[in-house]
Amino acid sequence: MCFPRNLRRQSMKRxxxxxxxxxxxxxxxxxxxxxxxxxxxxxVDVFVDGLNLVKLGFDGVVPEATGRPSYxxxxxxxxxIYGYLNRVQSSRRLEREAGRNLEVIWLLRRLTPDDKTIADFRKDNGGAIKKVCAQFVMLCRKMGLLNSASVAIDGSKFKAVNTRDKNFTRGKAERRRTQLEDSVARYLAQLDTADRQEPSEALAAKTAHLKEKxxxxxxxxxxxxxxxxxxLATPDQQISLTDPDSRSMATSGRGSGVVGYNVQVAVETEHHLIVTHEVTNSGSDRAQLANIxxxxxxVLRVDKLEAIADRGYFSGEQILIL
Known part of the structure; x- marks a missing residue:
């Protein structure tokens, strides 16, 4: 139903x-x-502006005399950091946010880096970014936010770019070999059957196709x-082709798993701030307690620390180390 323009204007006043x-x-x-x-x-703006990026090891702080200007x-x-705080991890999504999100537009002063620039920055400055995390912890300590001597420790599995098909363990390799051998036997049987049949163009094409397979x-x-x-030459007898450091890990879901990393995190129990973290490729938490x-x-600079963890961390050896 259409309303006259003057009637629409009158209704909009409400x-x-x-x-x-x-x-x-x-x-x-x-x-x-x-x-x-x-x-x-x-x-975020004030924190980053107060960092000595040269000392932290970031690339490109001092611009080149020639060539195209960089960010x-x-x-x-x-x-x-904005993406980390707002759970925006993809470089493509960060690129979109830079063009439409007012907070990001303000933060970057209307700069709009493309996704490759964002991804390369992350890849080339991983060590420096980790030092920034340490600087944030130091800032929290100065502000009196890390006075507790108690932390909660837990691990999370993060998926790598490596798919399951590109990850091999002894069991996977044996199953794959069996599949290939079964396929070879099936095609050989089909070729044997074809050899006993009368020659024809269709049969010749089928035989050529089987030989190609x-x-x-x-x-x-x-x-x-x-x-x-x-x-078999690796310590854990497992390889990942796309992301060599990633490993196959079991997850909480029944019959599920992921090829990725096990990220260990220690969180201060009073203000719930992340104190430290460690990226591992071990699928079990059992050997991680002492290290984290x-x-x-x-980091907390305490003589005694209370560490809280679930039963997946229980290990007599780890407790003795502590």
Whole structure:
């Protein structure tokens, strides 16, 4: 149903109306007016501006004399921290946020780096970013937020870019070899049947197709043999082809698993701040307690530390180390 324009205007008076998008202004609004003084994004801005990025080891702090200008590492670091705080991990999503999110537009001063620039910054400055985490812990200590001598420790499994098909353990390799051998036997049987039939163009095409499949299976078996040789030479007899450091790990879901990393985190129990973290490729938490607890103790600078963990961490050897 359509209403006359004057009737629509009268009905709109009963609602809060938005601004006219086509209305021009003599004095443009300041970008700073869009961000409240209590917005956490201002803390990110001040924190990064107070860091010595050269000392922390960031690339590109001193610009090259020639070539195309690059983004200052402080801008990309602010974007990275903003994404971390708001659970925006993808470089492509961060690129989109830089063009539409007012907080990010304010934080980056309208800069819009592309996803490759963001991803390369993360890849090339991993060690420096970890030092930034340490600087944040130092800031929290100065503010009196890390006075507790108690931490809660837990681990989380994070998926790597490596798929399950590109990860091999002894069991997976044996199952894959059995599948290939079964396929070879099936195709050989089909070839044997074809040999006993009367020659024809259709039969010749089918035979050529079967031989092509057998050749591909032979290549796969050769690759599998090379993977097995490499796998047996590793300490845990497991390899990942795309992300070599990632490992196959069981998760809480029944019959589920992930190829990825086990990230250990120690959280201070009073203000719930992350004190320290460690990325491992061990699927079990059982051997992680002593290491992460010792790191937390050093960060908090205490003589005695209370560490709380679930039963998955229980190990007499680890307790003796502590």
């Amino acid at each position: 609602f809060i109306e938005g601004a006219n998008r086509e209305q021009s202004t003599l004095l443009p609004e300041s970008l700073d007016d869009w961000i409240d003084d209590s917005n956490p994004v201002r803390a 200052h590492p402080s801008a990309l670091l602010k974007l990275y 057998l050749a591909k299976l032979g290549e796969e078996m050769a690759k599998l043999a090379a993977y097995e040789k490499h796998m 607890a010792s790191q937390a103790k050093d």
